[in-house]
Each structure stands twice: as structure tokens, then as C-alpha cells.
Amino acid sequence: MSTLTAIDLEKHFSFLRNADQEIKKQLLNHAQIKEIPAGASICWEGDTCTQLALVLAGAVRVYKVGESGREITLYRIEEDESCILTASCILSQTRFPAFAVTESPVRAVLIPASILREWVKRYEVWRDYVFELMSKRLATVIATVEEVAFRRVDARIAEFVANLAEENQEVKITHQEIAFELGTAREVVSRILKDFERENLIALSRGSIVIQNKPALLEKARLL
The missing domain is CATH 1.10.10.10 (Winged helix-like DNA-binding domain superfamily/Winged helix DNA-binding domain)
Structure with a gap:
């Protein structure tokens, strides 16, 4: 990943600032940068999650579609964020339960699923990142459910x-x-x-x- 340095990653993802040099080196070696145009469907319900994207720029909408065809937005993934549903699917090896589409041109760092599972097992900094991601997004999704159900x-x-x-x-x-x-x-x-x-x-x-x-x-x- 020659076009991105460890310093660049630290600017976007603060959890890497205190990580060992070996962890940063492995990320640079295994990850790749992807440019995705606006309006691209990047995940369909039932897909196998093969990569986790760390978004450097742009926005992705994650949503569900009911039997009637009605949609509801679960959350957005924006600059310096990642997708909790993707991380959860990778770690549990289950299918993606929603849809995701880019709302603007997206630039992201992609980490292969097998590598992410290995890093979460080996490195506390990656475990902490995933757990923090889960806690933040869970609160957002619960708030959405409460809005729909009770308001x-x-x-x-x-x-x-x-x-x-x-x-x-x-x-x-x-x-x-x-x-x-x-x-x-x-x-x-x-x-x-x-x-x-x-x-x-x-x-x-x-x-x-x-x-x-x-x-x-x-x-x-x-x-x-």
C-alpha cells in the first residue's frame, strides 16, 4: 500500500497512534486502497463479507429493505469510520444482513477478512477498536428502532x-x-x-x- 503511510492512517484512525510498529507495518502490508464511485452498491443482503473497509473519505449508507420494498436507514459510515455489521459478519462468519451503497465517492482502506480475524485474536488494539465500533453503532441502531417503534x-x-x-x-x-x-x-x-x-x-x-x-x-x- 505504497500510496498511504502509517502517519496517514494515524490521522484517520486514532487507535493506531499507540499501536506497535509491527501492527502498523502489517496493516500497510496487507491492506489495499480502493476508490469507489458514488451510487455503487457495495453490499447486498446475504453477501459474504470478505473485507473490512476503513473509510478515508466519502459516505456509505447502510439500510434495510422490507417485504413491501420500503427502506429504512440504519446508519451511515463516513470519514474515519468503519462498518460494524461488516466487522460482526467477518468475526462470526455470517452473512451481511443489510444493504450498503455509496452516497458520494469513497476512498477506503480494505482489510481482508482472514487478516482481520487474526489481528483481533492477536492484538488488543484491534480488539478494542472492534468493541468500541460495536458499542457506538449499537446505540445508533437502538435509537433508530425506538424512533420507528415508539415515536x-x-x-x-x-x-x-x-x-x-x-x-x-x-x-x-x-x-x-x-x-x-x-x-x-x-x-x-x-x-x-x-x-x-x-x-x-x-x-x-x-x-x-x-x-x-x-x-x-x-x-x-x-x-x-
């Missing part, structure tokens, strides 16, 4: 839209994309957004939303 859809949409941008800023996003994010139907999103527009909280146009009253949207999210 009203209109409150979730109000909060999501309010956090898209500042007041009077236009955001390029479709009703279907919001539905994918929140795990609901496009028709439900459209109906609720129309209600918000009638209340002068937002202004709708094709493929975009203008936030007109962000404090009121956040208050609606809190009260509903």
Missing part, C-alpha cells in the same frame, strides 16, 4: 426536516428520499409535508424544501 411519524419528519438546513435555506431532497431515511411510505411523507406547508413551516417545490420556520418545526417534533 409518531409526523414528529420524526418534523425533526428530520428541521435538521436539514437553516431557516430560509433550500434543501434538495425528494419525498421518497425522506421516506427511505425514516422507514415510512412516500405517500405518508407527502401528506405530512403538505400539512407543514399549510402551517407555513416549510415551502415545497419539486425535489426541494425550504425551511421557513425552523423553531416551530423543532417545537412540533418535541410536542407530538
Whole structure:
């Protein structure tokens, strides 16, 4: 991996800063850099996980698809992060339980599955990294489940839209994309957004939303 140095890796992944030189040397020897274009499907449900990606730049969306075809975002993997589902599948040698797609061009360091399993067994620094990854992502996924199961859809949409941008800023996003994010139907999103527009909280146009009253949207999210 001649185009990346140990110092470069330490800038992105702080857990390597205190690692032994031998660990850094092995990472540089076994890993490879991969450039992936935006919109690429990189994992399908049921895939065998053959590599763990440490993301250097870009963003990956990890999501589930229901029998009806409805999607819900589980989490995103962004710069200096990695995928807990991939790590879990590699260590347990099970199939990938979701889908993953790049939302922007991604540059990542890829570690072969067999090498990762060996490193987790041999090196405490790698065990600590994987366990920390699990704890952080588990909290995110639990929060998503709680949102879907226990919170009203209109409150979730109000909060999501309010956090898209500042007041009077236009955001390029479709009703279907919001539905994918929140795990609901496009028709439900459209109906609720129309209600918000009638209340002068937002202004709708094709493929975009203008936030007109962000404090009121956040208050609606809190009260509903």
C-alpha cells in the first residue's frame, strides 16, 4: 500500500497512534486502497463479507429493505469510520444482513477478512477498536428502532426536516428520499409535508424544501 503511510492512517484512525510498529507495518502490508464511485452498491443482503473497509473519505449508507420494498436507514459510515455489521459478519462468519451503497465517492482502506480475524485474536488494539465500533453503532441502531417503534411519524419528519438546513435555506431532497431515511411510505411523507406547508413551516417545490420556520418545526417534533 505504497500510496498511504502509517502517519496517514494515524490521522484517520486514532487507535493506531499507540499501536506497535509491527501492527502498523502489517496493516500497510496487507491492506489495499480502493476508490469507489458514488451510487455503487457495495453490499447486498446475504453477501459474504470478505473485507473490512476503513473509510478515508466519502459516505456509505447502510439500510434495510422490507417485504413491501420500503427502506429504512440504519446508519451511515463516513470519514474515519468503519462498518460494524461488516466487522460482526467477518468475526462470526455470517452473512451481511443489510444493504450498503455509496452516497458520494469513497476512498477506503480494505482489510481482508482472514487478516482481520487474526489481528483481533492477536492484538488488543484491534480488539478494542472492534468493541468500541460495536458499542457506538449499537446505540445508533437502538435509537433508530425506538424512533420507528415508539415515536409518531409526523414528529420524526418534523425533526428530520428541521435538521436539514437553516431557516430560509433550500434543501434538495425528494419525498421518497425522506421516506427511505425514516422507514415510512412516500405517500405518508407527502401528506405530512403538505400539512407543514399549510402551517407555513416549510415551502415545497419539486425535489426541494425550504425551511421557513425552523423553531416551530423543532417545537412540533418535541410536542407530538
